[in-house]
Structure formats: C-alpha cells, structure tokens
Amino acid sequence: MPKIGLALxxxxxxxxxxxxxxxxxxxxSGVLNRVTVLSSVSGGSVIAALYAFHDEPFxxxxxxxxxxxxxxxxSGIARQTLFSLETPxxxxxxxxxxxxxxxxxxxxxxxxxxxxxxxxxxxxxxxxRWLQAPVPRFASRSTAFERHLRKRVFENVTIADxxxxxxxxxxxxxxxxxxxxxxxxxxxxxxxxFGALTGEVPLVSKAVAASACYPAAxxxxxxxxxxxxxxxxxxxxxxxxxxxxxxxxxxTCLLPGRSAxxxxxxxxxxxxxxxxxxxxxxxxxxxSYLWADRMIATVNTIHRRTHSLSYExxxxxxxxxxxxxxxxxxxxxxxxxxxSMPHDLVRRGQTFDYPTxxxxxxxxxxxxxxxxxxxxxKLLIDYYGVPKS
Numbered sequence: 001m002p003k004i005g006l007a008l009x010x011x012x013x014x015x016x017x018x019x020x021x022x023x024x025x026x027x028x029s030g031v032l033n034r035v036t037v038l039s040s041v042s043g044g045s046v047i048a049a050l051y052a053f054h055d056e057p058f059x060x061x062x063x064x065x066x067x068x069x070x071x072x073x074x075s076g077i078a079r080q081t082l083f084s085l086e087t088p089x090x091x092x093x094x095x096x097x098x099x100x101x102x103x104x105x106x107x108x109x110x111x112x113x114x115x116x117x118x119x120x121x122x123x124x125x126x127x128x129r130w131l132q133a134p135v136p137r138f139a140s141r142s143t144a145f146e147r148h149l150r151k152r153v154f155e156n157v158t159i160a161d162x163x164x165x166x167x168x169x170x171x172x173x174x175x176x177x178x179x180x181x182x183x184x185x186x187x188x189x190x191x192x193x194f195g196a197l198t199g200e201v202p203l204v205s206k207a208v209a210a211s212a213c214y215p216a217a218x219x220x221x222x223x224x225x226x227x228x229x230x231x232x233x234x235x236x237x238x239x240x241x242x243x244x245x246x247x248x249x250x251x252t253c254l255l256p257g258r259s260a261x262x263x264x265x266x267x268x269x270x271x272x273x274x275x276x277x278x279x280x281x282x283x284x285x286x287x288s289y290l291w292a293d294r295m296i297a298t299v300n301t302i303h304r305r306t307h308s309l310s311y312e313x314x315x316x317x318x319x320x321x322x323x324x325x326x327x328x329x330x331x332x333x334x335x336x337x338x339x340s341m342p343h344d345l346v347r348r349g350q351t352f353d354y355p356t357x358x359x360x361x362x363x364x365x366x367x368x369x370x371x372x373x374x375x376x377x378k379l380l381i382d383y384y385g386v387p388k389s
Contacts, residue, residue, distance in 0.1 A: 002324050002387050005254035005269035006035045010042030010212075010244035011277035011331075012356035013069055017366050018331050019047050020065050021373025022275040025329075027058045029381050037267045039170040041243040041250040043277070043356070045211040046073075048169060049154060049204050052186075055163035068153070072360030073145070076152055080144035089139035097135045097222075104134060136237065137222040142213045146221075150205035158201040162186045170253045170265050172243035173210040176220055181246045182238070183253060183265045184210070190264045194236045195229025210240040212358075216295065218242075248303045249274055249310045256322050271387060272314065272326040275373070278307055279352055280332020324387050329377040331369075338376075339383045346372040 006026075008019045026032035040048035050065055080086050150156065162169055171184040178193045184207035190196040210221050221240040226233060243250070251274050253265035260266045281304070288297035317323045335341060335348050351369050 001034060001389065002270035003036045003268055004034050004271045004273060005037040005039065005267060007250035007254060007272065007274045008040040008044030008048050009250055009276045009278065010044055010242065010248045012043040013072065013358050013361050014354045014356050014369060015043035015277035016047045016065065017069055017361065017369035018277040018373040019044055019275050020062065021370035022329050022377045023051065024062065024370065025374045025377035025381065031381065031386050036166060037168045037170065037254060037269055039172065039250045039253050040211065041172050041248055042212045044250060045171045045208045049171065049208050052162050052164055052167060052169045053154065053157050053204055066366060069361045069366050070363065073148065073358035076148035077141060077145045080148045081141050084147065086139060086144045086147050090144065093137055093139040097137045100135045101133045137219055140219040142209060142218045142221055145213060145218060146205050146209035149209055150203060154204040157204045159184050159189060159204055159207050160186055160201050168267065171207040171211050172247065172250055172253065173240045174243055174245040176239040176241055177237065181252065182240055185265055188264055190227055192262050192264055195227040196264060198226050198228045198233060211243045214242045244303065249276060249307055251310055270324045272323060274326060274328050276307065276328060276330045278303060278332050327380045327384060329373060329380060331372065333376060338379060340379065342375055342379065345375055
C-alpha cells in the first residue's frame with residue numbers, strides 16, 4: 001500500500017477540535033491506521049501527541065481530546081506560572097535575564113544610532129548582539145506551559161515512545177536564531193543547520209510546548225543544546241517558538257525528494273493528507289488600524305500566502321507523479337466550491353470566527369468544529385478516494 005503522511009496544522013483549540021473531526025472520518029474509513037508519518041504544528045501538535053503516544057481505541061482517544069478542550073490549557077499555564085515550583089524561577093528570570101536583555105537592548109540601540117553618524121565602532125557589532133541577551137531566559141510562561149503539559153497531560157513520555165504501531169511522528173517548531181524548522185521526531189530530533197540532538201531524548205511535553213508557544217503570547221524556549229553534525233559534536237544556543245512561523249500546514253517534512261544531507265526529517269511518503277484549520281479568505285470588512293490588529297492581520301496574511309504556495313506545490317507534485325495524490329480538508333473551504341454538499345453540512349460561517357487561543361471551549365463549539373472536520377474529510381475521501389496500491 002502507498003505510504004500515507006498526515007499533517008495537522010496549527011490554530012490553537014480551533015485546530016484541535018477541527019482535527020478531531022478529520023481524524024474521526026479517517027478512522028471510520030479505515031485510513032487512519034494506514035498513516036505511517038504524522039506531522040504536526042502548534043495546536044495540531046497537541047492532538048497529534050494525544051493520538052500518537054497512547055495506543056487505545058479511538059473512542060477513548062476522542063473522550064480525552066474533548067475533556068482537554070473543555071477545560072482548556074490557559075488556566076493550567078496560569079497556575080504553573082503563578083502558583084508552582086516554576087514561579088520562583090520565572091521571577092528570577094524576569095529580574096536577571098529580563099534586566100540584562102533590557103540594558104543590552106538599549107546599548108545595542110545606542111550602538112545602531114552611533115553607526116548612523118559614523119562612530120558605531122565605539123560599540124562593536126558583536127558586542128551589541130551579545131549584550132542584547134547575554135543570559136538565557138531559563139524560565140518563562142512557556143516553561144510553565146511545558147510543566148502543565150508534563151504534569152497533567154503527557155507525564156514523562158519521550159518523543160521516541162510512540163505507542164501506535166508503525167507510526168512515526170514529527171512535532172514541528174521554529175528556530176529563531178537561524179530562521180529554520182526544528183523537528184522533534186520519534187527517530188531523530190534537531191535542525192539541519194545544527195544537526196541532530198544528542199544525549200537525553202526530549203519529552204513530548206517539551207516538543208508540544210515548543211511547537212505551540214505562539215510568540216505574541218508566549219516567549220521562545222531559550223536554551224543551549226548539544227548537536228552532532230557530520231561527526232562533529234557542538235553546543236548551540238537555540239530559540240524555539242511556534243512551528244507555524246516556519247510552516248503552519250506542517251507538510252514540509254513529508255514532501256518527497258528531501259535529502260538526508262540537508263534535512264533532519266526525511267520520509268518516504270506517497271500520499272499526503274493535510275488537514276488545515278485556517279479560516280480562509282477574510283471577509284474584507286475588518287480595518288486593521290491599531291498595532292495589535294495590524295500584527296494579527298500581518299501574521300494571518302503570511303499564513304494564508306504560505307498555505308497557498310503549499311497547495312500549489314501539492315498540485316504540482318501530483319501532476320508530475322512525485323506523489324500519488326493528496327486530500328486537503330480545509331476549515332475555511334468555500335462551501336459552494338465543494339464537489340458536493342451534504343444537506344446537514346456545518347457551514348463555513350458557523351466556525352469561521354472561532355479564535356486560535358487555548359481557552360476552554362464550549363461543547364457546542366467543539367461539536368460544530370469537529371463535525372465540519374469530519375464532514376469535509378469524509379466528503380473528500382468519498383469523492384477522490386485514497387489509493388490502495
């Protein structure tokens with residue numbers, strides 16, 4: 001049978017609920033247990049990890065996902081930030097790392113100003129960069145996020161402990177110092193610029209938290225890790241943040257033709273199912289005037305554009321025979337452009353405006369989002385099919 005890769009996009013709790021419906025349809029059609037590689041980003045990483053690291057009947061998995069959605073993750077992050085053993089570390093990091101970063105940033109800004117008038121040599125560029133953040137941010141809301149996931153959801157399971165037989169997983173984050181992807185994989189973790197991680201295998205809680213720490217709300221993970229590349233072992237300081245910054249659809253590690261020489265994650269996939277929890281084309285009625293609105297609109301525009309390029313790439317690969325085909329269940333799909341429309345379809349307008357945070361969800365919202373995911377996925381399977389040879 002052709003090897004199937006499944007990608008679950010980012011999108012916070014909205015993505016978790018939508019992907020739950022997609023997985024439900026794949027399970028009912030017998031396709032889910034044929035998936036050989038599961039790639040995930042941000043909110044998609046939460047549900048991907050819930051599925052991959054527990055070998056249980058689908059109904060039990062579904063109950064755990066719904067329970068998590070109903071209680072949300074924000075309250076747990078708040079508790080671990082304010083009322084746990086992580087709290088003193090966060091306070092210390094704010095006083096130490098935050099102070100150094102503020103002072104260093106000011107010095108760097110002065111140095112840049114001096115450069116404009118021709119005397120920037122008084123503060124060398126290398127010194128200005130070092131002064132910006134000489135002390136790593138060793139604790140933050142993001143480490144509290146990881147602690148919550150470890151205590152309440154994934155315990156001390158490592159990324160290598162996949163419970164589903166025959167399944168590999170790639171949980172995707174972004175590395176900010178190099179602007180590249182950072183893969184937490186069941187076989188190998190790391191980034192192509194640095195190499196493969198050595199030593200202790202990362203925890204699932206760390207991989208999911210790094211993949212889902214949206215930079216507008218959660219700081220990046222700032223730490224020094226040991227890598228091996230071409231037989232050379234070396235330490236590098238890394239800044240890990242939401243994987244959607246690099247590839248919010250999560251398909252890049254599934255694409256054929258990747259070289260192990262330049263890629264940490266290389267998989268032999270012939271058919272791709274990419275579940276996209278994006279909202280789709282905006283209505284055109286919102287005015288992004290204030291700073292926060294402009295930033296949100298900017299990120300959403302970048303995501304939509306990169307998604308469009310990914311869609312085009314999938315079409316080209318199918319047309320040239322590099323893959324046997326793909327399915328694209330898409331939350332923001334224009335209903336009228338579907339190949340057929342079920343009479344009870346949950347319409348795009350009923351789910352379009354749900355936010356991408358990790359707040360507790362109401363049951364009605366979970367039902368609407370997951371039902372739309374199931375309906376769209378089933379429709380595509382029935383219309384296009386999934387090759388069996």
